[in-house]
Amino acid sequence: MKLDKVNWENYYDKIKGRSPRPLLRAALELEKETSRPNGRFAIDLGCGDGTDTLFLLENGWQVLAIDAEPVALERLLAQVPTDLTKNLQTEVAQFEQLTLPPAQLIHASLSLPFCHPDSFPSLWQKIEASLVENGRFAGNLFGVNDSWAVNAHMNFHTKQSVEALFANFAIDYFDEEDKPGRSTAGSKHWHIFTIIARKMSDSSN
Numbered sequence: 115m116k117l118d119k120v121n122w123e124n125y126y127d128k129i130k131g132r133s134p135r136p137l138l139r140a141a142l143e144l145e146k147e148t149s150r151p152n153g154r155f156a157i158d159l160g161c162g163d164g165t166d167t168l169f170l171l172e173n174g175w176q177v178l179a180i181d182a183e184p185v186a187l188e189r190l191l192a193q194v195p196t197d198l199t200k201n202l203q204t205e206v207a208q209f210e211q212l213t214l215p216p217a218q219l220i221h222a223s224l225s226l227p228f229c230h231p232d233s234f235p236s237l238w239q240k241i242e243a244s245l246v247e248n249g250r251f252a253g254n255l256f257g258v259n260d261s262w263a264v265n266a267h268m269n270f271h272t273k274q275s276v277e278a279l280f281a282n283f284a285i286d287y288f289d290e291e292d293k294p295g296r297s298t299a300g301s302k303h304w305h306i307f308t309i310i311a312r313k314m315s316d317s318s319n
């Protein structure tokens with residue numbers, strides 16, 4: 115299925131009222147057991163409608179929410195209670211041109227596949243460099259069997275190439291789904307990796 119011009123606002127409308135992603139909930143459960151003497155600063159990469167950023171704020175995190183769509187950040191800001199706004203920074207930016215500050219957690223649900231494949235290696239380098247030692251990544255990547263793999267402006271991976279990205283990480287959770295299903299755009303074949311992992315050392319910096 116071709117996704118030349120995604121109307122993201124339409125997508126945010128379709129998922130309005132959703133719960134925080136189970137992936138983020140699982141990562142925050144693991145974080146409860148993780149000592150963070152230097153604070154809890156998270157980046158929500160491709161934050162979309164803002165549900166997960168809000169959940170991070172409600173769980174005591176400082177958050178930088180990034181998305182290419184200004185309307186995503188407008189929707190997020192409209193939901194954040196005044197007493198939590200001091201813990202939130204927002205940035206309109208493309209994955210292809212990001213700079214990322216040091217972070218204890220990077221959450222990227224259903225967003226990284228939309229980075230142009232030419233820019234993905236540099237984006238991944240920035241993600242790895244941004245994570246402090248023992249910092250955690252929680253996010254999705256799409257596999258080569260996904261029905262959206264016909265879109266040359268998106269990036270797709272084999273299991274081996276995903277594993278290679280996490281060579282310097284301790285894996286908390288790794289799941290691969292390769293099966294028919296549905297998206298807000300209709301029926302599709304999902305080939306999706308869901309990963310939670312901790313960066314082992316700062317050798318990438």
Ligand SMILES: C[S@@+](CC[C@H](N)C(=O)[O-])C[C@H]1O[C@@H](n2cnc3c(N)ncnc32)[C@H](O)[C@@H]1O
Pocket residue numbers: 122135159160161162163180181182183186207208209210222223224225228229230
């Ligand atoms: C499928 S949505 C996921 C949103 C949210 N993380 C969630 O779980 O619902 C993908 C998000 O990535 C953003 N996005 C797509 N391409 C992007 C790019 N090249 N740079 C930055 N953000 C991008 C979109 O605006 C959209 O909000």
